[in-house]
Amino acid sequence: MSGASSINVGSYDVHVGAGLLDRAGEIIRTAAPAHRYVIISDANVAPLYAARLRDAVGSAQSELLTIPAGEAHKTRELWSHLTDDLLAAGYGRDTTILALGGGVIGDLAGFVAATYMRGIPFVQLPTTLLAMIDASIGGKTGVDTPAGKNLVGAFHRPRAVIADPAVLATLPPNHLRSGIAEAVKHGAIADAAYYAATNTELPRLLANPASSAMRSLIIRSIEIKASIVLQDEREGGIRRNLNFGHTLGHAIESESGYRLLHGEAIAIGMVLEALLGERLGVTASGTAKRLRDTLTRAELPATIPKDLDLKRILLATHGDKKAREGATEYALVAEIGRAIAGVRAPDETVLEVLTQSVSAQ
Numbered sequence: 001m002s003g004a005s006s007i008n009v010g011s012y013d014v015h016v017g018a019g020l021l022d023r024a025g026e027i028i029r030t031a032a033p034a035h036r037y038v039i040i041s042d043a044n045v046a047p048l049y050a051a052r053l054r055d056a057v058g059s060a061q062s063e064l065l066t067i068p069a070g071e072a073h074k075t076r077e078l079w080s081h082l083t084d085d086l087l088a089a090g091y092g093r094d095t096t097i098l099a100l101g102g103g104v105i106g107d108l109a110g111f112v113a114a115t116y117m118r119g120i121p122f123v124q125l126p127t128t129l130l131a132m133i134d135a136s137i138g139g140k141t142g143v144d145t146p147a148g149k150n151l152v153g154a155f156h157r158p159r160a161v162i163a164d165p166a167v168l169a170t171l172p173p174n175h176l177r178s179g180i181a182e183a184v185k186h187g188a189i190a191d192a193a194y195y196a197a198t199n200t201e202l203p204r205l206l207a208n209p210a211s212s213a214m215r216s217l218i219i220r221s222i223e224i225k226a227s228i229v230l231q232d233e234r235e236g237g238i239r240r241n242l243n244f245g246h247t248l249g250h251a252i253e254s255e256s257g258y259r260l261l262h263g264e265a266i267a268i269g270m271v272l273e274a275l276l277g278e279r280l281g282v283t284a285s286g287t288a289k290r291l292r293d294t295l296t297r298a299e300l301p302a303t304i305p306k307d308l309d310l311k312r313i314l315l316a317t318h319g320d321k322k323a324r325e326g327a328t329e330y331a332l333v334a335e336i337g338r339a340i341a342g343v344r345a346p347d348e349t350v351l352e353v354l355t356q357s358v359s360a361q
């Protein structure tokens with residue numbers, strides 16, 4: 001297809017190209033032929049893009065289910081509402097679900113597809129940068145519970161992923177920057193040249209999210225994540241590299257009461273974990289500074305918000321099953337472009353780094 005690229009992720013392809021939303025019908029019908037198509041979207045995305053997707057797959061053959069926007073709705077309650085709606089309307093196994101939205105929609109609609117009649121096909125049409133380069137790749141679906149995020153779910157691969165960068169033009173800028181943080185992570189763990197190119201292109205990427213520079217970024221990030229999950233779909237080995245910045249990042253995200261977006265917390269987490277690696281002697285010195293400079297250029301935060309309690313952040317890192325005997329396992333970088341997983345860091349060293357981050361402000 002002209003102007004579009006395809007990246008193979010094992011059993012399915014990810015298609016990236018401006019304008020693909022209007023040409024999605026052919027890809028969807030080929031990858032997931034179905035009697036009927038159900039589009040699941042949220043209240044922000046549906047008014048902007050659902051009509052175009054319905055036109056592309058055929059309005060007579062498709063229906064739209066819209067749910068409220070936001071992480072608060074990635075729940076079992078919404079999963080059961082959606083499932084009950086499908087059952088009431090008599091949808092059978094010859095149905096394909098089209099997940100049109102950010103990571104919340106991808107995870108929730110994917111989980112509906114994974115479980116409906118023991119699993120029906122679905123296609124992801126990610127509309128945030130984070131969903132394009134991260135959430136829609138790797139086959140994880142699921143919902144949040146009061147005990148924590150993503151605790152109930154299933155592995156269920158989409159039949160195809162269709163990413164149209166043109167839709168990023170309407171994405172709120174803070175969500176765009178949040179996605180950029182994951183792209184920076186991909187460069188940091190796997191590709192020094194990609195890291196450098198992203199750093200150079202940052203002003204252009206932020207000013208024009210539908211540019212060809214963004215298209216290149218999306219493609220390279222998908223290639224990196226895809227190659228990692230293809231080697232390790234269920235997270236025993238190399239997939240852990242993707243957790244760089246995430247042990248401290250998740251702790252900061254939850255301690256902030258989710259005031260910080262995921263990518264904002266991960267930006268802080270990457271700088272802190274680079275400092276940690278430098279202190280432990282596993283990360284080349286100067287790495288934390290490079291990350292801080294890049295993330296600041298991306299208008300992302302790089303230090304812990306002053307009102308957060310450092311001891312509670314440390315405690316939150318123990319939430320991971322990784323914590324054993326006063327030390328937690330981290331996925332760090334040896335240098336920009338090269339990951340090193342399974343590094344055990346003593347609590348007292350982590351606390352020193354957290355303290356250093358706050359006093360550096």
Ligand SMILES: NC(=O)c1ccc[n+]([C@@H]2O[C@H](COP(=O)([O-])OP(=O)(O)OC[C@H]3O[C@@H](n4cnc5c(N)ncnc54)[C@H](O)[C@@H]3O)[C@@H](O)[C@H]2O)c1
Nearest residue numbers: 044069102103104105127128130131134135140167170171
């Ligand atoms: N399955 C995985 O492997 C995986 C990986 C990373 C993250 N995730 C999940 O992804 C979720 C976060 O995804 P997200 O950041 O995309 O959040 P999101 O789905 O909440 O989208 C962010 C906001 O942007 C709006 N929006 C989306 N696309 C838009 C567009 N093109 N124009 C205007 N507004 C738009 C949404 O309505 C929402 O308000 C989390 O639940 C996280 O757990 C999953």
Ligand SMILES: [Zn+2]
Nearest residue numbers: 182246262266
């Ligand atoms: Zn992340």
